[in-house]
Amino acid sequence: MKKVFEAVWNYLKDWKNLLSHTIVGVLILVVGLSLPILPVYRIGILLLIVALNIFRMRLSERKSQRSTDE
Helix, strand or coil: CCCHHHHHHHHCCHHHCCCCCCCHHHHHHHHHHHHCCHHHHCCCHHHHHHHHHHHHHHHHHHHHHHHHHH
């Protein structure tokens, strides 16, 4: 359980994640106020952003490991 909390904490500390979540949050609010969309789509967008950020973080980890190995 400690590993999960550490992973979530590391995820939330990354400024790129915070920026992307802020941008998406503002966009969802603007779209939600102007065009009512189903909450299921909002959740889907949020999950997609989280998945893309996790993928990006893993790629940057691999890249940093390669540079330290060389």
